Amino acid sequence: MNISIIDEVIEQLxxxxxxxxxxxxxxxxxxxxxxxxxxxxxxxLRFAASIPPDDLQLMREAIEQDCEQVDINEW
Known part of the structure; x- marks a missing residue:
């Protein structure tokens, strides 16, 4: 099935x-x-690899630690 986006939008409309x-x-x-x-x-692209690997590891750990927890009293 090779339907164009325009045709699909028209069908939905x-x-x-x-x-x-x-x-x-x-x-x-x-x-x-x-x-x-x-x-x-x-x-x-000029910023690629400009963050030191140690800092990237710290960021990764902080994200994993904080993003995997839910604080039900936060709201």
């Missing part, structure tokens, strides 16, 4: 009520006007 079709249209218009922000990856 056909199944939606008109009010949802309008929402999709408005969203598409907003996306079309939006600009890509950020820094291209090529410009970031």
């Amino acid at each position: 056909k199944a939606m009520p008109q009010d949802l079709q309008w929402q999709v249209l408005e969203f598409a218009r907003i996306l079309a006007k939006s600009q890509v922000r950020g820094t291209p990856g090529k410009k970031l």
